[in-house]
Amino acid sequence: MDYAVEMLDIRKEFPGIVANDDITLRLKRGEIHALLGENGAGKSTLMGILFGMYQADRGMIKVSGKEVRIGNPNVATKLGIGMVHQHFKLVSTFTVTENIILGSETRKGLVLDVKTASKRIEQLSQRYGLNVDPHAKIEDISVGMQQRVEILKMLYRDAEVLILDEPTAVLTPQEILDLGIIMKNLIGEGKSIILITHKLKEIKANAHRCTVIRRGKTIGTVDVASTSELVMAEMMVGRSVTFKVDKKAASPGEIVLQVDSLSVNNNKKCLALNNFSLEVRAGEIVGIAGVDGNGQSELVEAIAGLRKPESGSVRLKGEEITGLSVRSRIHRGIGHIPEDRQKRGLVLDYTIAENMVLEVYHREPHSKRGILNKAAIKQYAERIIASFDVRSGQGASSIVRSLSGGNQQKAIIGREIELNPDLLIAVQPTRGLDVGSIEYIHRRLVEQRDKGKAVLLISLELDEILNLSDRIAVLNQGERIGVVNASETNENEIGMMMAGVTAEGGGEA
Template structure:
């Protein structure tokens, strides 16, 4: 069968790090081909080479049987290769049409002709069922619709090979289903689609074949229909992985975290969280489900002390902590696994041992008379690293920035859980991690719940929220739109609530 794209023996090295090591990828016309690998496996590097953002150190690229050199994205576009990046490349105060024709504006005597472009965009939108208004401003349309504009941008440039880089990260379940339908329609028209993802469920739903890479090396290409999620996960990580961690029925106790009529403003002084109320009890995980940007970040900042409360109260074990400092909140029994491990979770140029005592360095036995007791710090750090399987080349003295994402995350979770907090706020605890690290972190969160503590889980991964939570609160535009028992919830109902359709608490 003819391959529309072949990447043969591709190697790319960055200052001593081999990102791609002799990788081969062959994609057929009319197929959705998944590219699967753990975080840092080299997926995006490989696709950035195909799109002309990087040049390979060695290897060959063939497009429609002809060997080519792709020096830049324009050369890729000229070869019929388009890419939807994880972070959309759109100008928010431009219309859909203005964004799509940017850089290739049709003009007559120096005047940009947007009307003919708008007509063509409308035709393409109707042909592929995209339902995009060519005259709408980007700032006025949903994230899912913005992604469709990116797809139209590729189609307008007559791309035959369409690369999607983690395309479902900011979509509701309904938008994900719609996107997969659009991809299948494009493939049926003869387009070749490369889908970069770490979500095995979406690969099973969309892809025909899947190429797996691990630590920059080619592992194999499989037929998706005849290969189970467990088999693909094992190829990706190199060992057997349990994709769903079992948990026993809960027996929740007293209320440990109470959020009462919480109202929070965003940076532009607009309402981000509106009279939000929720309880989390001892021995339960309550998940917050919602599309990114619906007030989750502002709510977490208000609870943890990183942001200001406009109105309402936060109580831990019945004590109002709303006006306390971050340190006082930690002392009151609150712990926080932040969304951004680099910005909020770690001091990257500190050693692991110093990062692990950031919240307790001033307590005995870690200091005395304002002097740090290094042996006690090192002993404590080694215990956490052993208990939470944190792997570092030089042990406790290793700089935090030199650890992999998974080990950095395990260090943060180990530090927070070792405080024995009554309430653990876990935000995006597995973002960007491979399935092996995800499995481990899920086990630790369930263990925390089983030990009788309260866990508030904030995640954009709906499958994660469903698997881990006992109850699920859905947030949309800063408001609580529904509170459901996890064992009776389904993705469709949650997706409707995430879109703002209210469901009263049972």
């Protein structure tokens, strides 16, 4: 059999946790091989070993049939293995070309030969259908384009095996389809791809075979075409999962959040949200649907107090809060699950315990007269960890950076729900989570609603919006296109509205 890469009986332990427990993965040449597993199942660790970021405690790696030792990422690169990480490693003030040649610069004498490099990048970009402008600055291009730059970076270094870690977590539905085409172009040219993911739909659409790992062990490798999503989901979480949210009809109470004619600028001082109005009542989930970058972030930041609106007002339970600080908003009952967990949600080098009290450390029992009560803080954190199944090596004292992305996410959601807010703003709450965790988080959001809380849900996953919301407001280019009842609409109607087509006779909220 012609294998590009074989990882045989790989074992890796970290303090307090066996991340990989004798895992075997064989990648055929010219195939897209999905690596499926829950958050913290050991997927990224296994690929980190293949890319030379970690060393296995035991086991063997073969590349094209020969046993190799991959001591660091440079060795991996020389062996033709490249990796696109979940959080991109790009310099935002550099151009595409500068980022791609970083670390493997071609020179003419002492001078960088940028011209030849950008010509080669242009050729690669065309050959694989990447459509990247070599001269654009990273900070000016979309996240989807940045990902293509990461792919080009590997192709520029002649990678034959490409590892894509959760590549669609940050993409819009259209970009996800485009990435599928790009992956097929890559294997059409003889490359082999390992796709780390927990999105079953994408495995079905793109992969040939799929290896499932659970809690660090290989559960099995299946042929994707002949295996159903349900079977793969069950292999992944070890029990049957439901994809439908179980909820009774909402019984909304009084208005908790009232947004009136709100206009907000983006970072480039252009109007991102224009004259937007919305009400969210106690006991309902209102979803905001829209393609990424249509004003959702600015809306959330204006409600949470992270961005000053140009005009309009935000009221919480009848009180005008437009000018209040973030802390006083939290105090008045706003919980916020932010879109970017690493930038806005967590202090990565703090422990879980410290992160769990970021909003309440100044109140009793967590501190008294400015002195922190470590025991009370630890107890508080442990309650959240247990309640939200946050998996880490060393419990409350684990450094947050060491947690898998999904476990970081669960910690944030636990922290915000623990505040018992009247208004919970959930932005992309299940981004990067596996089906088992998604099911759990959805249940918790519905539970908040049923406790009479107001929930504002912003998500790019249309299924999630349709499944969870009671009412859906659609945003297009910063304007409200309409508000519809979730039970009376469907993906097509919402999709049309997202594209800016107004709903016929759509009831105004």
